[in-house]
Amino acid sequence: MEHQGTVLLETPRLILRRFCPEDAPAAYRNWASRDEVTKFLSWPTHKSQATTEKIIRSWVSRYGDKKYYQWAIVPKENGDEPVGTISVVGLNEDLSVVDIGYCIGSPWWHQGITAEAFSVLLPFFFEKVRVKRIEACHDPNNPNSGRVMTKCGLRYEGTLRQRDRNNQGIVDVSIYGLLAKEYFISKRK
Secondary structure: OOOOOOOOEEOOOEEEEOOOHHHHHHHHHHHHOOHHHHOOOOOOOOOOHHHHHHHHHHHHHOOOOOOOOEEEEEEHHHOOOOOEEEEEEEEEOOOOEEEEEEEEOHHHOOOOHHHHHHHHHHHHHHHHHOOOEEEEEEOOOOHHHHHHHHHOOOEEEEEEEEEEEEOOEEEEEEEEEEEHHHHHHHHHO
16 A cells, blocks of 8 residues: 555545644534434544544644545535545555545535545545555445445445444444455446
8 A cells, every 4th residue: 555644635516635623613513513413423422622622633643644544524615614524444454445434514414525525535545545445334224324335336245233333332334345446447437
């Protein structure tokens, strides 16, 4: 793998950029404090902006590591205010695999924003970082997350029973993946 770190990425509607400490109020307001957003996530809803500030400071402190990937999702129409996050939540160097996780504030659900953010990661990770596999997973009770994955070209590979824990307790997890060779074949079509 040829790690690049969290570099600026852009789509027609979005900018994916590094977080900065000044993003904490928007992150808290737009997604971290919302129970409907964290329902199927592994971290609890933030009860105070101070929690969000602390977490964003920890993300910012890791940006010097080329193996660290944590983006703010910023719609261009929002100025510079992030509405969600997308990141590598698992990295297997030996197998050249990245596991992508994301969340976005509920006012921005069902607008294709998460899929657009995820889609720009495919060429970045396959062509620049040279991973061999991108994967993602979700709680089957959150099918909209799975639709993001399939919209981006990932294939459903199966559901592991009682394999994860989120804010609902111990849950099943549906796994999706895309191999580099599949990505490059589809790109030639």
